[in-house]
Every structure is written in C-alpha cells, then in structure tokens.
Amino acid sequence: MNIIEWHPSSRVPDPAVVVLDESFNRCRLPLAKVERLATGFRWAEGPVWLGDSRSLVWSDVPGNRMYRWDKETGQTSAFRSPSGYANGNTRDRRGRLLTCEHGGRRVSRTEYDGRVVTLMDRFEGKRLNSPNDIVCKSDSSIWFTDPSFGILGNYEGAKAEPELPTNVYRLDTSGKATVVAEGINQPNGLAFSPDERILYIVESRSVPRKILAYDVVEGRTLANRRVLIDAGPKGTPDGFRVDVDGNLWCGWGMGEAGLDGVHVFNPAGKLIGRIDLPERCANVCFGGVHRNRLFMAATTSIYALYVNTQGVAYF
Numbered sequence: 001m002n003i004i005e006w007h008p009s010s011r012v013p014d015p016a017v018v019v020l021d022e023s024f025n026r027c028r029l030p031l032a033k034v035e036r037l038a039t040g041f042r043w044a045e046g047p048v049w050l051g052d053s054r055s056l057v058w059s060d061v062p063g064n065r066m067y068r069w070d071k072e073t074g075q076t077s078a079f080r081s082p083s084g085y086a087n088g089n090t091r092d093r094r095g096r097l098l099t100c101e102h103g104g105r106r107v108s109r110t111e112y113d114g115r116v117v118t119l120m121d122r123f124e125g126k127r128l129n130s131p132n133d134i135v136c137k138s139d140s141s142i143w144f145t146d147p148s149f150g151i152l153g154n155y156e157g158a159k160a161e162p163e164l165p166t167n168v169y170r171l172d173t174s175g176k177a178t179v180v181a182e183g184i185n186q187p188n189g190l191a192f193s194p195d196e197r198i199l200y201i202v203e204s205r206s207v208p209r210k211i212l213a214y215d216v217v218e219g220r221t222l223a224n225r226r227v228l229i230d231a232g233p234k235g236t237p238d239g240f241r242v243d244v245d246g247n248l249w250c251g252w253g254m255g256e257a258g259l260d261g262v263h264v265f266n267p268a269g270k271l272i273g274r275i276d277l278p279e280r281c282a283n284v285c286f287g288g289v290h291r292n293r294l295f296m297a298a299t300t301s302i303y304a305l306y307v308n309t310q311g312v313a314y315f
Contacts, residue, residue, distance in 0.1 A: 048090055056287060105129065
C-alpha cells in the first residue's frame, strides 16, 4: 500500500490550521501542531476515544479490521479482526462500544466481558442496508444512519440488494426501533447539538451534498427539516462531531488542497476554519482527559490536533 507523504510543520502556529473567521481563533491553540499517529490503512473511519484505557479505536472498513492506538506507548495494534467491516463507532452511556457493521448489516455492542452482541439488524422483518454512523443520546437511545454503501459491492462488505430505504433510525432502551428520518439520499454522519435540541445529518449523495438540521421533538422524533450547510459543487462532508459551543467539526475532502481535512462551521452554518490534511478525512472525534484533542480518520492515516475547545461529553 502506498503511504501518503506527510511532513509535520516545523513552525507554529501550524499553517495547516487555517482561520477563515475571527471567531475560530478562540478554538485554536497557537503552539499546537497537527500530528500523524498511525498510517497504512485502506479507509480509516469511525474513531472513538476510550478514556478508561487512554486509547483511540477506529475502523479500517475495507480492511475488515479495527485498530487501537495507545496514548502511553504511541503504539498501534489490532483491536478486532475480522471486524464485520465495521464503520462508525461510539460509546453508550455506560461506556460500552457501539459499532455499525457493514458485514453483518447490524448495530452491535461490545459487552464488558468482550462479547459482541447484535442490537439491531432488521426493521419490520427486513435486513438493514449497512449501518454507517452512530450517536447515543443522553436518554441512552441510539440513533444511526443506514445508507447502502456497504452492499453496493464487495469492497466494504458484501454486494446485496437493499431491502429497506436509506433511513435514519432511533433504537430505544427497550429495543424498539423507529424511523426518525426518511427520504434522505444516503444519510451518513450525524450528531446532536450540545443541548440535543437539534440533530444534524449529512446527506451524502445529494447534489450538492448537504448537512441537514432537524428539531428534536420531545427527545424522540424529528421535525422541521432544513439545510444548514450547502457543501457546494466540490464539498464532501462525511462524519462529524460537535464541540461545547455548538461548532461542527466535519470530515471533508475531494483530493484537492484546501478541501482535504476538516472544515469547522459555527452553529449558524458559517465556515469559520479548517484543518488542512494531505488526505480526505472521513470522520473525527474528540478525546483526551479534557476532550480537547481532535482525532481525525483520514483515508490511510490517523491525525490529531489539540484544540482550545472541548467535544460534547457523551457520558
């Protein structure tokens, strides 16, 4: 596999951290630089911080593996192989790992003893497509997107005919699933605003691609669909996370300078900054003791940057 050539900046502030609006200066640490933690993957996705083990776990979707980076040693090792062509990951409110799997066309949970159990693989008797990204709300309900990417061929899963539309689902603590959003052309990344009154969803096959916003009604349903961010003719939002001020930190890329990396939008949808990377970024998460380190899964590599804000606490 070709390794993307990358050289860390020899200067601070790091020129890869680009201020596009004065408000982004509050998020930037002038002495912090982009670091590459690991490389050599096929398509890195779904990073999740495991604070109890001070480690980062992520998926290599076509590699059919999950990996773990240890903060104390700086070493990367296999976390799970095969992974069921795992994609998005998060943790539930009890700290258990939740994973979207293309292979099993399911959402799974890793128990404390290491067992991997199926939470959902069907809706109304029909198989899910290929769950992609996932978040856990403060009431412990699980929300996830179900595009068809993992069944379109034999690279990120196994080719199959879809049995369901590309919906967004809510799975409650009793195991009951409901469709919360439909009619989205390949829903992808999703995240709640800090107060959980808004759910953001990437529509990844609309032209142009969009990040949609919905009002969360009584914590259970969605209403008032609207376009928060029009990505333009070349924009490719994928997965994202939200900081405590409501800014969206979005994986982005199109194989061009200024487009590969992370785009940062304020709650009104204005682009305020970006982090330039040499590769298209698929997804991000916040981690570290203070949730102030941004981890970026970018095609073949994992990058990190300390920032002057914090990701929303999940539990």
